[in-house]
């Protein structure tokens with residue numbers, strides 16, 4: 394019989410007893426980062442191999458490349474091509490530690506974090522927790538529609554879509570078939586536009602092959618936008634060209650409309666329009682998410698945390714915020730910086746450098762954002778690009794979009810997988826496997842079953 398004592402694993406002697414979470418003891422200052430998105434990851438890259446102990450907490454064990462969520466949702470890419478494990482990323486980074494835990498509360502007066510796995514001490518704290526979908530208090534929409542802020546959301550959209558298309562082939566009820574095959578996308582920003590374009594291509598190239606029993610007129614795609622233009626943060630040229638591309642793909646764009654109610658089968662708009670649709674994808678808004686313990690006086694519109702020009706949360710010496718969650722309000726940026734990957738990356742890099750200077754009492758310049766431009770694609774071979782004074786549309790913009798995204802994806806294997814998939818799809822119009830491997834249920838049905 395085995396003696397259980399002989400098999401006991403010995404904890405690293407370096408573990409600090411003041412923390413619940415085992416971390417190597419170290420004389421180096423400890424920088425704790427909450428969130429390994431674009432901002433958090435850029436910060437880690439700046440602090441690797443430096444004289445600091447870096448601890449990254451994330452509720453997932455992987456980084457997510459959000460700009461390509463819509464391609465996973467429409468079966469163009471598999472999820473593992475656009476998510477990347479933190480432990481693989483940090484392999485060989487001796488001063489960087491990853492811990493899988495959700496941070497629930499911060500206690501700045503004692504420099505303590507409360508996580509789902511226990512408490513931990515920090516010397517410097519960086520909030521890089523990003524945003525979550527904002528349904529603006531509309532419960533019926535939150536319960537029955539799907540946002541696109543997590544890789545699981547993308548997989549839910551994919552399964553909802555494939556299940557509904559299968560059910561549409563089964564039903565003999567015309568209204569039900571319409572609802573099952575109609576798609577409503579809310580929000581005419583980059584995420585909504587790209588999703589609408591990808592769905593329209595799915596309808597054009599995949600539907601006739603996979604579902605020959607459907608008439609060509611099936612599957613209406615609506616894009617609902619609350620103001621009178623698409624991609625409102627880009628140039629007029631980008632906006633009008635995008636509309637033209639979407640119309641060419643037969644997407645019905647409704648301007649100056651917003652959704653007021655959704656029961657899971659019928660969308661009601663503020664002006665009273667009714668659209669039969671069992672597929673509602675919500676890309677119309679986000680709001681900041683962060684742990685408890687941040688005083689309300691530091692929180693501004695969009696649930697973002699107000700920082701000073703050095704990205705420090707006002708009132709604290711050692712608490713910082715970067716990326717989507719941070720709002721650096723100034724004369725140039727009265728609403729804070731745009732919530733895009735470039736801002737998060739530049740803030741992560743900047744903070745890495747300035748933290749190292751701060752520790753050595755060196756002079757620090759305020760954060761300055763260099764806008765490198767914006768890109769959005771509308772289906773295959775068409776995109777719009779605003780790069781400084783230059784405006785590109787069409788094939789060249791699409792090539793640019795493809796190269797920029799391919800370069801930005803973490804990991805060589807992921808770049809290869811995405812590049813290969815795109816190349817196949819470019820020549821064949823074929824998409825990845827359209828498998829229903831889990832049963833998708835809307836949130837309303839799950840909650841109903843629980844009650």
Ligand SMILES: Cc1cc2nc3c(=O)[nH]c(=O)nc-3n(C[C@H](O)[C@H](O)[C@H](O)COP(=O)(O)OP(=O)(O)OC[C@H]3O[C@@H](n4cnc5c(N)ncnc54)[C@H](O)[C@@H]3O)c2cc1C
Pocket residue numbers: 427428429430431432433450451452453455456457459460461462463494495496497521522523524541542583584682683684715716717718732733734735737768
């Ligand atoms: C569908 C979609 C398409 C987009 N397309 C583009 C685009 O084309 N171009 C562009 O520039 N931007 C795009 N964006 C925006 C871009 O993705 C964000 O601006 C960027 O991700 C912000 O980076 P971040 O580091 O602030 O947060 P995120 O990247 O959101 O990362 C936040 C991290 O924090 C973790 N986290 C959150 N709370 C906790 C907690 N309490 N405890 C532990 N971990 C936590 C999360 O798991 C996540 O890993 C898109 C966004 C979406 C949703």
